[in-house]
Amino acid sequence: MFLINCPYCGERDQSEFSAGGEAHIVRPKQPTELSDDQWAEFLFMRKNIKGVQFERWNHAHGCRKWFNMIRDTSNDKIHAVYKMGEKPPTK
Amino acid sequence: MLNYNSPIKDSKNYSEIKISEVETTAKINLRGKNRDFITKVGKELSIIPPTDPNTSSGNDSLNILWLSPDEWLIYSNNKIDQKNINDLEDRLYNSISKVKIGSVSNVTDHWVMINLKGAKVYELLSAGCPFNFNKFKNLKGAVTQTLINHTDVIIHNKNNNDLNIFVRRSFSNHLWSWMNDSAKFI
Numbered sequence: 001m002f003l004i005n006c007p008y009c010g011e012r013d014q015s016e017f018s019a020g021g022e023a024h025i026v027r028p029k030q031p032t033e034l035s036d037d038q039w040a041e042f043l044f045m046r047k048n049i050k051g052v053q054f055e056r057w058n059h060a061h062g063c064r065k066w067f068n069m070i071r072d073t074s075n076d077k078i079h080a081v082y083k084m085g086e087k088p089p090t091k
Numbered sequence: 092m093l094n095y096n097s098p099i100k101d102s103k104n105y106s107e108i109k110i111s112e113v114e115t116t117a118k119i120n121l122r123g124k125n126r127d128f129i130t131k132v133g134k135e136l137s138i139i140p141p142t143d144p145n146t147s148s149g150n151d152s153l154n155i156l157w158l159s160p161d162e163w164l165i166y167s168n169n170k171i172d173q174k175n176i177n178d179l180e181d182r183l184y185n186s187i188s189k190v191k192i193g194s195v196s197n198v199t200d201h202w203v204m205i206n207l208k209g210a211k212v213y214e215l216l217s218a219g220c221p222f223n224f225n226k227f228k229n230l231k232g233a234v235t236q237t238l239i240n241h242t243d244v245i246i247h248n249k250n251n252n253d254l255n256i257f258v259r260r261s262f263s264n265h266l267w268s269w270m271n272d273s274a275k276f277i
Contacts, residue, residue, distance in 0.1 A: 012237070016237060
C-alpha cells in the first residue's frame, strides 16, 4: 500500500487508483504499413523492469482522470506525477 | 419521464450517529471546459461552479460540487418535486447542451443521497474508507470522491459533523447495510 499524489485531487490511497501500464508509447502513424510483428510489438509488448518506470495511472475512484507517474517498481517510491500531455520532469 | 422510487426509505439513530436517506433531491451532472460554460451556469443558477479541487459552492436551494476539472454535480438542499427537477434540467439543457458548450445529465435517479449526522460520523467512515478525513472535517463545503467499504461515493461536508453521501443506486442497499452494521459497534 502506498499514497499517490493525484495531480487534480491531491494525496490519496493507492486503492482509489488503477494502473494503466507503460506511458509514452507512441501509436504508429501508418498502422497499415506495419508488419504483423511490428503491430504486435506496439500493441502488446511492454517493459516490465525492476527499477524506475514511466507509467500511466487512472484515479478510478476519484476524479477519473488519467495521469503519468514515474515510479520505482522495486520499492514503490514515486519520483514524479504529471498530467497527460505534459513532458516528464527531467530531474 | 422519471418516476423516483427510493430504494431505502429509512432513518436510523445510534449513539451519536444518525443515518437517514434524503428523498427526491434534484441531482444534475454538468460537464464542460471553457469559460463560456462556467459563465452560463453562473447565469442560470446564480452560483459559479467551483474550480478549486475538492470544494463546493452553493446557496439556500442548490449546491454545486467539484468532481473533476471538467465535471460538477448539482444537488438541491430540499425535497423537490418532479416538475421542478425537469424545469431545472430544461433551463440548463437549453443554455448549455443545446448550444454545445457542455453537457447536462439528470442523474436524480442515479445517485441516492444518505445524510450522516453526529459526533461519531468520521469514526464510522474511517472504519471502511481509505480517505484521510483530518483536514476534510474542518473544511465546511469540502467534497471528496472515495470508497467506503469498496463502494464508490461522493462525500459533501455540509456542516460540522453533518455529511451528505452520494452512492450509486444499485450499491445503496449494500452501503446502507454496512453503515448500520458498523454504527452498532462505534
